[in-house]
Amino acid sequence: xxxxxxxxxxxxxxxxxxxxxxxxxxPLELAPIxxxxxxxxxxxxxxxxxGGLIALASAQGAAVHVIVATDGEASHPESPTVTGAELAxxxxxxxxxxxxxxxxAARLECLGLPDGELAGHRAALxxxxxxxxxxxxxxxxxxxxxxxxxxRMDAHPDHDAxxxxxxxxxxxxxxxxxxxxxxxxxxxxxxxxxxxxxxxRRIELGAAGRRAxxxxxxxxxxxxxxxxxHPGDEALLSPGMQAHFERDFELFFASPPEDAGATxxxxxxxxxxxxxxxxxxxxxxxxxxxxxxxPDRRYRRALEVGCSIGVLTAELAERADEVVATxxxxxxxxxxxxxxxxxxxxxxxxLRVPEEWPEGRFDLIVAxxxxxxxxxxxLDGFVRRCLASLADDGALVACHWLGPIDGWPLAGxxxxxxxxxxxxxxxxxxxxxxxxxxxxxxxxxxxSVAQREGIA
Numbered sequence: 001x002x003x004x005x006x007x008x009x010x011x012x013x014x015x016x017x018x019x020x021x022x023x024x025x026x027p028l029e030l031a032p033i034x035x036x037x038x039x040x041x042x043x044x045x046x047x048x049x050x051g052g053l054i055a056l057a058s059a060q061g062a063a064v065h066v067i068v069a070t071d072g073e074a075s076h077p078e079s080p081t082v083t084g085a086e087l088a089x090x091x092x093x094x095x096x097x098x099x100x101x102x103x104x105a106a107r108l109e110c111l112g113l114p115d116g117e118l119a120g121h122r123a124a125l126x127x128x129x130x131x132x133x134x135x136x137x138x139x140x141x142x143x144x145x146x147x148x149x150x151x152r153m154d155a156h157p158d159h160d161a162x163x164x165x166x167x168x169x170x171x172x173x174x175x176x177x178x179x180x181x182x183x184x185x186x187x188x189x190x191x192x193x194x195x196x197x198x199x200x201r202r203i204e205l206g207a208a209g210r211r212a213x214x215x216x217x218x219x220x221x222x223x224x225x226x227x228x229x230h231p232g233d234e235a236l237l238s239p240g241m242q243a244h245f246e247r248d249f250e251l252f253f254a255s256p257p258e259d260a261g262a263t264x265x266x267x268x269x270x271x272x273x274x275x276x277x278x279x280x281x282x283x284x285x286x287x288x289x290x291x292x293x294x295p296d297r298r299y300r301r302a303l304e305v306g307c308s309i310g311v312l313t314a315e316l317a318e319r320a321d322e323v324v325a326t327x328x329x330x331x332x333x334x335x336x337x338x339x340x341x342x343x344x345x346x347x348x349x350x351l352r353v354p355e356e357w358p359e360g361r362f363d364l365i366v367a368x369x370x371x372x373x374x375x376x377x378x379l380d381g382f383v384r385r386c387l388a389s390l391a392d393d394g395a396l397v398a399c400h401w402l403g404p405i406d407g408w409p410l411a412g413x414x415x416x417x418x419x420x421x422x423x424x425x426x427x428x429x430x431x432x433x434x435x436x437x438x439x440x441x442x443x444x445x446x447x448s449v450a451q452r453e454g455i456a
Contacts, residue, residue, distance in 0.1 A: 006236050010186040013243040019190040021197045025251060028178075028201040031144045033062040037132050039125075039149040039166050041118060041158035042072035043095035044220040044237075048245045049180030050148045051102055051213035052205035053252075057146075058103030059208070065107045065132055068095055069125050069162055074115035075223065078232030084115075090222050098216035118158040119359075122165050129169035144176065151179040151253055152355040153194050153381065155187055164356055170255065171350075178252040185244035194354065194381025199253040210248050217245060260373065261352065264329035268309070272335060277311040286436060287312055290368065290399055293429045293440055294319065295449050299364040303389075305353050305382075306370035310336030310346075316366065317343050324358045326351045354382040363394035371398060371415030372405045379410065379418050387424045392443055396425065399438040412437055 016022050036057040040046035046054065046066050058064050071088035082090070092110055099106050111128055113121045133145065149166030150159035163179055170177035178201070188195060205213065217224060224242060227233035267274050277283045290312070299320040307313045307325035309332055317323045323346045327333050333348045340346060349358055354374075365386050374382055386396050398419055400412030410418075416437055420427060428448070429440035450456040 006186075006238065006241065008186070010238075010240055011189050012240065013185075013247075015189065016185060016244065017247075021190065021200060022202075022251060025197075025200040025202040028203040028252060028254065030146065030176075033057050033060065033144050033146055035063045035065065035145045037129070037145070037147045038064070038066045039129065039147070039162050040066065040068045040095075041150055041156070041162040042070055042075070042115065043068055043091040044072070044098070044217075044223050045150055045159070045180075045182055046095070047098045047102070047213065047216040047220060048237075049150065049182050050178070050250065050252075051098075051216050051245075052209045052250045053148060053178070053203060054099075054102045054106070055209045055212040055216075056203070056205070058106060063107075064103040064105070065109065066095075066099055067109045067111065067125075067128055067132060069111050069118055069121075070113050070115040070158065071110065072115055075236050076227060076233060079227055080230050080232055081228045082233070087222065088112075091220075094220045094222060097219035101215040101219060102212050116158060119161040122161050125162065125165045126169060129165060130172070133169055133173040133175065145173070146176050146178060147173075148178040148180060148252070151181040151184060154181055154183050156183050159183065167255070167352065167356060170257075171261065174257040176257060177255040179255070180250065180252050186241055193377060193384055195377050196253050196355070196375070196381075197377060198375050199255065201252050201254045203250050203252070205248050205250065214246070217242065255352075261328045261330070261350075264327070265331040268329050268331040268335060273309060275308065277309060282435070283311075286399065286438075287315060289431060290366070290397065290438060291315055291319070293397065293431060293438055294364070295395055295428060295440060295442070295452070296363075300391075301360065301362050302364040302366065303358060303362040305365070305367045306373075307336060307348075308332050310340050312366070312368060313346060314340055314343060316364075317346050320364065321345060322347070324349060324360075324362070326353060326358065328352055354378060354385045357385050357389065360389070361391050361394075362389055363391040364397070365390060365394070366397045366399075368397070368399040369401060371400055371419075372410040372412060374410065374415075376410070376418070379415065383419055383422050383425075387422070387443075390443065394442070395428070396441040397438070398441065399436060401436050402433075403435065 038046050038050050072091040073084035073088040147170045150163045152163035223236045226235050302316050302320040302323045304325045307327050313325045326349045330350050337348050402412045405411050425441040426444045428442045428446050431438040
């Protein structure tokens with residue numbers, strides 16, 4: 001659900017230009033590109049977020065393929081002068097003109113999916129992306145294949161859906177993914193939770209790239225100018241919003257083909273039980289403590305983040321009607337699914353949390369030994385995702401090692417402090433030992449187990 005509107009004042013461009021993490025973002029170092037595939041949720045996203053990249057790649061001889069998921073027919077739902085069908089025709093012409101200004105030889109593919117409903121049509125977008133990428137990840141060729149798409153947490157449902165589909169496709173094809181924020185510049189501030197500044201990369205456009213992008217932005221007339229003087233026909237992109245895309249640089253969040261998923265794939269490929277979940281008394285006892293801390297006897301739908309080989313998953317499946325078990329490692333998920341092939345109420349999903357998140361609501365979310373792999377902003381984004389998908393009577397369980405953690409951003413104590421600091425959660429259960437800390441968080445006002453039983 002969109003929690004902002006284009007009528008909001010938004011964050012001034014000066015704030016972003018003075019932000020150190022924008023100014024000092026690492027330069028985007030691209031090998032020679034043979035193909036650039038750009039995904040847009042709506043006509044104009046490709047220009048706003050990646051127009052300069054398109055122009056530069058085209059000038060260097062790369063083949064450019066732009067996939068526009070919807071026709072943007074819902075941009076002016078209250079217009080008294082233009083219907084959605086008429087606006088769809090206008091916006092297709094505009095994106096054709098914009099792309100001609102950026103990369104005259106580029107291929108444009110318009111999927112015509114429903115504007116505002118892209119989450120329900122993600123399979124069609126993923127199919128188009130798979131066809132476009134083909135065997136992109138196979139070694140060889142004259143250059144790299146790069147996929148650019150809206151940022152997965154841009155807070156517009158169509159942008160988020162397009163970004164998540166692109167992330168899946170990029171992983172499957174083993175190509176570099178560049179995520180471009182659009183509405184983030186409007187609703188967010190530099191300290192907003194969930195912005196993955198560690199992955200921020202900056203590309204300088206140069207005079208030619210900036211001119212080409214300016215011409216392309218002007219081609220999206222229905223978005224940068226009023227359709228008429230009537231209420232409901234105002235420009236969707238205010239001058240303040242347009243200022244975010246008139247810069248002499250573009251900023252992306254980069255996900256290389258090899259990342260944390262590859263690291264944990266290698267760990268799980270080296271052993272069927274790399275952390276001795278099945279043989280260690282410490283691990284067995286910790287699971288027992290975790291399960292005994294759950295405030296309810298039975299759950300409708302549980303989410304386990306970082307399930308590894310599925311040892312805790314199996315026990316959660318005995319307490320829940322359905323368990324969604326996620327991990328960043330496909331190798332781990334394959335091991336888990338093989339071990340628990342007879343268990344019917346588990347669904348396995350490879351996700352990069354928090355940017356990717358399973359659909360639906362949960363009355364139990366379990367995050368055991370995963371929080372320290374996040375950075376500060378990612379952990380804040382994780383908590384935000386949990387709050388959004390946690391049922392009002394649900395519980396978030398966090399359990400983490402308190403010993404030293406080498407090579408990762410946070411320690412276990414840090415993780416729990418940041419979760420505990422969120423006003424949307426309060427601690428129902430806290431169990432602390434020398435080795436680990438376990439806490440159960442719920443949305444206020446919280447009832448104790450005794451109160452739920454009518455004892456207190």
